[in-house]
Amino acid sequence: MEQKLREHIEKIVPLTDDEFAFVRAHFTVKSYKKREYLIQEGKSVKDAYFVLSGLLMLVYNDESGKQHIVxxxxxxxxxxxxxxxxxxxxxxxxxxxxxxxEVCCLSLENYRKLCAGLQKMEHFFLRKANGGHIASQQRILSFLTSNATERYQQLIKRYPSLIQRVPKTLLASYLGVSRETLSRLAR
Structure with missing residues (x-):
């Protein structure tokens, strides 16, 4: 776990052993089983999660009960x-x-302590937030300007391993198409 977290952070900022020990002290590690929830709609959100192994899905349920994969x-x-x-x-x-x-959990309190105590980590989280914002904008633009075939091709290009790991029904929902349409696109 420690090696994965350190390697991830050091893609952006180098850390001394003492700095990494400080960083590590702010995280907890938890394991979850398939279908378990880390966050449930309507409840408090205690942590942000860094994925060590496994696969998560963030979903929004609208007022009509339709599930949207974010x-x-x-x-x-x-x-x-x-x-x-x-x-x-x-x-x-x-x-x-x-x-x-398996995830590394970071509470908001520890996130704030980490950023206040080590400026490198503030820089790290700023870069991660900017990257996430850019990815969100790209996804929105894809929905606004691309057809289903183009969205599917973009997904394959950006995240090829997701195609193998995510059930087709969920991939279809993520792409905003029916399961049948996804089957045609995947041929």
């Missing part, structure tokens, strides 16, 4: 209901395991 998160990715996490409000989305999953 994102997937696999190894080396971060995920949470960030609005609820940072604003300390109730979750509007749910985060569920699609596979048995």
């Amino acid at each position: 994102s997937f998160a696999m190894e080396d990715w971060w995920e949470s209901d960030y609005q609820a996490y940072h604003m300390q409000t109730k979750a509007t989305m749910s985060l569920q395991c699609l596979e048995d999953t």
Whole structure:
């Protein structure tokens, strides 16, 4: 676990052993089983999660009960209901395991302590947040400007391993197409 977290952080900022020991002290590690929830809509969001192993799905259920897949998160990715996490409000989305999953958990209090205590980590989280914002904008633009075939091709190009790990029904939902349409696109 420690090696994966350190390697992930050091892709952006180098850390001394003492600095990494400080960083490590702010995280806890938890394991979840397939179908378990890390975050449930309507409940408090205690942590942001760095995925060590496994696969997560962030979903939003609209007022009619329709499920919308906001994102997937696999190894080396971060995920949470960030609005609820940072604003300390109730979750509007749910985060569920699609596979048995191990995560590093970072509470908001520890996130703040980490950023205040080590400027390198503030820089790290700024870069991660900017990358996430860019990815969100790309996804929105894809929905606004691309047809189903183009969205599927973009998904394959950006995240080829997701195609093998995510059930087709969920991939179809993520792409905004029917299961049947996805089957035609995948031929």
